Amino acid sequence: AQSVTQPDIHITVSEGASLELRCNYSYGATPYLFWYVQSPGQGLQLLLKYFSGDTLVQGIKGFEAEFKRSQSSFNLRKPSVHWSDAAEYFCAVGTSNFGNEKLTFGTGTRLTIIP
Amino acid sequence: DTAVSQTPKYLVTQMGNDKSIKCEQNLGHDTMYWYKQDSKKFLKIMFSYNNKELIINETVPNRFSPKSPDKAHLNLHINSLELGDSAVYFCASSLRDRSGEQYFGPGTRLTVT
Secondary structure, three states, X not given: OOEEEOOOOEEEEEOOOOEEEOOEEEOOOXXXXXXXXXXXXXXXEEEEEEOOOOOEEEOHHHOEEEEEHHHOEEEEEEOOOOHXXXXXXXXXXXXXXXXXXXXXXXXXXXXXXXX | OOOEEEEOOEEEEOOOOOEEEEEEEOOOOOEEEXXXXXXXXXXXXXXXXXXXXXXXXXXXXXXXXXXXXXXXXXXXXEOOOOHHHOEEEEEEEEXXXXXXXXXXXXXXXXXXX
16 A cells, blocks of 8 residues: 655754755555645645656746656755745645546644744 | 635534534646544545545545545545544645646634543
8 A cells, every 4th residue: 555754744944045855655566646735724626746757846936846767756845945835745646547536635844944 | 727626614412413514626637635634733634436436435434425426625524523533624626637736725724621
């Protein structure tokens, strides 16, 4: 069965600093990978996705992620965080023939930004 | 121009009651989902419908019964509510293709007392 591990429960970074959120997945076939962000009291918004092709994918709000098959990882990065990036971040793997029917989520990483 | 909407936003009820949560999407998607987010923020899929047909049914107590009257609506009815049902329930929708992302509603916070 597929699974997603986000090893960091909570990360604190200074505004303007770089950010990397870790995600490791377990899935037997080619994974479909997603990063979602959840602001307090809100639903989830897709930041970026990987289906195939270029392993470095660009997303919204200046985020990017790199798929590394050899490490079963899909880490999220941003070169310079803004206070508005404070939120909960979820990595997910999509399974099924269409890749997006069933999302299995990690437990999330809470990001705090300090001035 | 709300994409995925849920009603109600908050629901407080007593154990043993029956309640429903409604979800509507105006994105023209053909697939809709219900997720449960527990107090530790863990998100788990419960059900998925494609064109009104149930395609995913995770291990969920049969007190939970989804109903999809048409492609744009997916409701969740819960019988005999228990304390452990307290959570945030999210509806989502997507196109069932390789590029489709899931769009999430704002969530319904259910509190069972």
